[in-house]
Amino acid sequence: MNTPTLEDGGEGHLAQIPLSALEHYAYCPRQSGLIILEDAFADDAATVRGTLLHQRVDTPGNRGRGTVRTLHALPVWSDSYGLTGICDAVELHADGRILPVEHKSGRYRPGGPADIQAAAQAICLEEMFRRRVPEAAVYSAADRRRHKVTVDDELRTHVHQLTLTVRTMLSTSSLPPPAADSRCRRCSMATSCMPRALASTRRYQQALTDLYTLDDSQDDVP
Template sequence: MSTTATEEPSPWPVPLSALEHYDYCPRQAGLILLEDAYAEDAATVRGTLAHRRVHDPGQETRPRVRTLRALPVWHDALGLTGVCDVVEIHPDGTVLPVEHKSGSYRPGGPADVQVAAQAICLEQRMGTRIESAAIYAMADRRRHHVAVDHAMRERVIRIAGQVRRVLTESALPPPAADARCRRCSMHTGCMPKVLAKRPRYERLLGALFTPAPEADFDD
């Protein structure tokens, strides 16, 4: 990254969407970031179709709230960059990022990290403090509020560092091979069960071809 003699180097940029992917499954994030291996299934297609409207850049003003759509955001110090689905600006100055998801909401899940990171980026762009964000779950047809507190901010920073390590080291994390894989659109390309058993396979293979100790024929 570019720098001068008097400035600290800028951190390697981390996409906001990668925070959610990594928090769900580090290997999923690695496959997307390093191998451009994103795969579609019925759930991801539903999500893409549902996001069409909020991904169109623009703004609208309704009584007592101004709404910005597809707003680019970034955070220089943390090296975060991405786009907010929806940002609401209320009359009292409150700024509320709203991330849209096609499925049901899971409290404390990976989506919380993504929308909290959006809030942190918006704080820098708009010069304000944001204590709360929201996730609109289309399957639930309602909003779920996410506290952008100290613990959540630390979680964002920690996961951003982990994603950056994947990018800089160009090494795929190991497969999860657990219940998450059944819900992942990248299951076929990832082959989690096959790769999860590889260390055991290599141990057995090594034992199979390890020569036996030579017999002692001395009297």
């Protein structure tokens, strides 16, 4: 397995990027920036459901079921990528197969942000266990089933590039612009983000223009 070399973050060490930050950035760069750079986060019904779900699966420990040993709330990291985080569950199979299982309260979207987080977990486990982890899984509580994620070269490259992008955002402290699209209606951080007010929309640009436009009629006033 070829492991990419990322740029050093000072004194030969990489700035550690949380696995969750990759998922947030893949969904909305500004959301990730607000959480990492400004320590801003707000709960809504969806995030509370997610928290309650993880309380059930994130109790540290290991459990056995047949020939499968499951590790819960397992801390993972990758020194080569500069990643760190906690896996909801990691299954150790009798045949040597390692399978990270990421739990989500909402519906699963193939190729979505959850795949990025699951693949990053697989990359961390590969480095820790020195064993290939070609697959991961995302469990959706909404439909109560697992969804297979193939950790192929394309997905690994995406994780690599996204890690570099998030690290650049962290090093420059540059907050990405708001999306101001359909994602904002479902985001718990819309109030602090103010996407409609700050995005480069026609209404916003017109307001700026009106604010700094001189009224010629005022020139005649003594």
